[in-house]
Amino acid sequence: MAGPEGHDFTYVAEEDLSSSQWAAVVHSSSTDYRVRLPAAAEASRVAGILQDKPVLGQSARVRKLGLSYAYASGAITRGDSLEVADASGNLRTAQANIGTLVGIAEESVADGERFILLLTLVELDRLTALSSSSSSSSSSSSSSSSSSSSSSSSSSSSSSSSSSSSSSSSSSSSSSSSSSSSSSSSSSSSST
Amino acid sequence: MAGPTPLLNKSYKAEVSLATSQWCAVVAGTDDDEMTLPAGVNAEKVLGILQDTPAINQQGRVAKMGLSYAIASGNIGRGDPLEVANSSGHVQVAMGTVGTYLGTAEESAENGDRFVMFVQLVEFGGDVTLSSSSSSSSSSSSST
Numbered sequence: 493m494a495g496p497e498g499h500d501f502t503y504v505a506e507e508d509l510s511s512s513q514w515a516a517v518v519h520s521s522s523t524d525y526r527v528r529l530p531a532a533a534e535a536s537r538v539a540g541i542l543q544d545k546p547v548l549g550q551s552a553r554v555r556k557l558g559l560s561y562a563y564a565s566g567a568i569t570r571g572d573s574l575e576v577a578d579a580s581g582n583l584r585t586a587q588a589n590i591g592t593l594v595g596i597a598e599e600s601v602a603d604g605e606r607f608i609l610l611l612t613l614v615e616l617d618r619l620t621a622l623s624s625s626s627s628s629s630s631s632s633s634s635s636s637s638s639s640s641s642s643s644s645s646s647s648s649s650s651s652s653s654s655s656s657s658s659s660s661s662s663s664s665s666s667s668s669s670s671s672s673s674s675s676s677s678s679s680s681s682s683s684t
Numbered sequence: 685m686a687g688p689t690p691l692l693n694k695s696y697k698a699e700v701s702l703a704t705s706q707w708c709a710v711v712a713g714t715d716d717d718e719m720t721l722p723a724g725v726n727a728e729k730v731l732g733i734l735q736d737t738p739a740i741n742q743q744g745r746v747a748k749m750g751l752s753y754a755i756a757s758g759n760i761g762r763g764d765p766l767e768v769a770n771s772s773g774h775v776q777v778a779m780g781t782v783g784t785y786l787g788t789a790e791e792s793a794e795n796g797d798r799f800v801m802f803v804q805l806v807e808f809g810g811d812v813t814l815s816s817s818s819s820s821s822s823s824s825s826s827s828t
Contacts, residue, residue, distance in 0.1 A: 499691055519762045520762070524790065524791045524792060525790070536763065537763030537764075537788075539763070556802060557749070557750070557804075612804075613788070613802075614765075614804065615763070615764070615765035615785075615788050616765075616814070
């Protein structure tokens, strides 16, 4: 049976994911291009939805764009914004604080059911403008005045990022910095 | 040179010389289908990441979706949300009021590094505020 279509990228499983097909997986905290299950609900740094069943150290096909299956935690209504629900990588309707906005439900499903979502990975960790129990998309949830598109001049915009809890520009476990192109290839595909 | 492969490129005409701006974020120019460098941090109307080195009035390819190199401003951790950092079109961890959300880092990088990012443009136009997500969660989100 042909599954939903999208674009997959290849990572390496940092743990045994052989029973985690269709689970949301997050970037490794220690190494580039490795994925693992999220630690808990509202996870940030979601890499995508696992499409296969890799064991530790095997390549893992992760969908980052397009449609994918996932498993529901609690009832989900088509059109709901989705976030990670638990450490198994199941998804639920997004609550007040989203880590990664994983996507939008294409189907209404009950708890534990497999369903199709449209992936729209956006890192909204600690988004402050999102009202509780969204279910609409990120952009709408934060609407207010000066919305995007508009017209006006070209290059645009503001200087220093105003508002909210700033804090400096994040460090983080920079390890193996860049330059190499490394793996993570893309391949369009559908899945089973 | 084989690098990360964008899933979608579009050509724009360089409104200024972008001969030294490969892998930098570019924003909409004065006219349709023209591009220029951003005015500064947290720019809006970002078109994507420039893939080549067009001189003024030449066409340049811009990655609008998928994987692309970018140039880091400050330290960046894999999975970090990204925004424009400066008028050179380098990128940094997104925080505070977001203009255009550029996507997320696929690799950790240090200031000035070229690194791979996943381009997924979302125009927030300053409507959304992110607290300093980044690094803190990099350890928490996945370590067990």
